[in-house]
């Protein structure tokens with residue numbers, strides 16, 4: 637069974653659709669896992685939620701989801717993120733607000749611990765370094781962890797440090813060593829590569845693979861300008877920063 641793993645979609649429906657298309661180009665995806673921050677920054681919050689609902693995605697809560705649902709204050713957000721959060725809240729249906737507010741902050745499935753930030757602080761802590769990875773492993777019995785939040789696509793295997801994907805992506809085998817993987821951000825990558833990022837887990841080969849997909853960045857940028865979202869959030873999409 638192939639599981640699509642996405643994170644930090646940030647209301648970018650054009651990027652999300654490109655990821656679905658890319659992930660299913662050769663083989664079907666039977667399951668979707670979302671690691672939070674479906675909301676914030678981008679122009680299409682409801683469309684992104686509906687696309688996940690349609691695919692019965694298993695999702696956890698990110699800090700931007702909590703802010704959009706009004707269960708977390710935006711006082712720790714920068715001015716652009718806070719403005720986008722306020723705009724997002726106004727777009728949501730009652731059902732969407734309730735759904736976002738009720739998302740769990742961590743989940744354990746058959747294969748992974750799912751958490752947006754880290755097991756130390758599910759909504760806010762960032763896993764950037766190998767020391768952070770070791771700390772995350774120490775807080776769970778699960779051998780393999782999936783995180784989002786940093787918008788950086790990488791994986792880590794015990795003893796091997798942080799591994800970043802090359803031009804052909806990256807394959808991470810599960811089983812021998814503990815792993816922690818960040819699929820990267822669908823809707824606002826920050827690792828210098830503007831393409832949408834995602835991962836696929838195949839439970840037969842027990843392999844996690846990291847991928848990128850091109851999407852129509854200018855279409856999302858136009859929709860953001862039409863919605864009156866802050867300019868720095870628009871221009872950064874071209875840079876992947």
Ligand code: ZN
Nearest residue numbers: 644673700785
């Ligand atoms: Zn995010």
